[in-house]
Amino acid sequence: MQIIEIKKQALNILDGIKEKLFSLSCDFYHNPETGLKEFKTSAACVSMLEEFGFKIDRGVAGMETAFKAAFGNGRPAISLLVEMDALPEIGHGCGHNISGLASIGAAIAVSKVISKIGGSIVALGTPAEEIGVGKIAMIKAGLFNGLDAAMMAHPSSKRMVSRVFLGLIRLNLHFKGKPSHASAYPEEGVNALDAVIQTFNSINAMRQQLRSYVRVHGIITDGGAAPNIIPEKASASFYVRAKDLDELYSVRERVLNCARGAALATDCELTIEEGADMNAPLKLNKAFADIYRRQMEFIGLEEDDFPMDKNAGSSDIGNVSQVLPTIHPHILLKRGINIHTREFADATITEDGKNAIMEGAKCLALTAVELIMDREALEKVKTDFEISKG
Incomplete structure (x- = not known):
């Protein structure tokens, strides 16, 4: 037929x-x-x-x-x-x-x-x-x-x-610091939220060098317990997107370096939790x-x-x-x-x-x-x- x-x-x-x-x-x-x-x-x-x-x-x-x-x-x-x-x-x-x-x-x-x-x-x-x-x-x-x-x-x-x-990789970044009274003894604390904020700032500075179709966007998922406590823990979640796998992995590494640098600068410990599976382009x-x-x-x-x-x-x-x-x-x-x-x-x-x-x-x-x-x-x-x- x-x-x-x-x-x-x-x-x-x-x-x-x-x-x-x-x-x-x-x-x-x-x-x-x-x-x-x-x-x-x-x-x-x-x-x-x-x-x-x-x-x-x-x-x-x-x-x-x-x-x-x-x-x-x-x-x-x-x-x-x-x-x-x-x-x-x-x-x-x-x-x-x-x-x-x-x-x-x-x-x-x-x-x-x-x-x-x-x-x-x-x-x-x-x-x-x-x-x-x-x-x-x-x-x-x-x-x-x-x-x-x-x-x-x-x-x-x-x-x-x-x-x-776009391909998509999911990253959860967890920073650990040291709590302290934010007014009485701030010098004794290690501020995990500072590490999160520095990560965002470093990523934002990186955007100028990213291709127009690359996307990096994130949110703060844990910013501390109370304003009068130096945050012992803070976390952020990011999505990294790109057109091809090579660039996706490259940008992922640059984002992680932003987090590593922030941890080093703030004296925090960093734990990286990556989604089990990426979405391929x-x-x-x-x-x-x-x-x-x-x-x-x-x-x-x-x-x-x-x-x-x-x-x-x-x-x-x-x-x-x-x-x-x-x-x-x-x-x-x-x-x-x-x-x-x-x-x-x-x-x-x-x-x-x-x-x-x-x-x-x-x-x-x-x-x-x-x-x-x-x-x-x-x-x-x-x-x-x-x-x-x-």
Whole structure:
């Protein structure tokens, strides 16, 4: 059967489940669950996929809310990532109730045509994106082994196929000094808060020599017990971000040297606590992006003209892109509002939210169909990935 006919069938299937997808997305909005606690969300996703005949593995990679839902047999095996977690207080201000349902919709649409095209479609429920651990744990557990490509689509105020994601390293710095009465005997104390403040000052002085896309930002997590006590303990937490791994590690070392110098200058002891896993930069794949872009054009959508490296963040999707070809396009929710806001969350349950789910689901489903049916296109995607590894 011709690829155009298969694509039209997939689109018709999505039109038939549109209201069901949107209703579930609204349920997630009204019942937001944070990372690794997406119990009801995960159960609802699994229930819908199970209803459409997917084989389900629950609680994979040691996470209760993670799941693998597979349909079909053999290769190519295309993965759709289902993000589920909400933000504390803000709820679904990152729109995972949109992106997750777009992936589920796409997976269902492809499953309905897969007997005609071969291969398999795998929906992976990836918890805790906001704390950057879910996909990393699933990589380590081998959930991405045997897959040919991975993708998802994220809601945004813009429509973009390729977007830079910075690598991210988390650092917690703990300084220990010596307490003393701040007025009567200040000379007998060693001020741990001074070390924290000096660390911030040194990092701020370093910024002039950092590239424009490098980010270092932090907060004081412990500043002492009371103003009349020289702080015995003080701590700060920093995020270090950069476009590539070499620069990420280089800036990390410079930040740590700022802390070491501050400890030396203030006579404090320094303990460095580093996050167990970094978020890797997203490895862009032009051939893969071009396939997705063709599907946008197929359903009459145009990409916005916006620099791909502007307003960059970080995500554990970058780690996935280091092990197999990956794309993370941005679908349009509503212009003029930014992610991680209540306004963004509220937009997900409007007609704009329904349209965003359908945009993502349709483009992802059509991309999966093309990857499965056009082996030459898939080989180009794999070649791009191998070249990017150097």
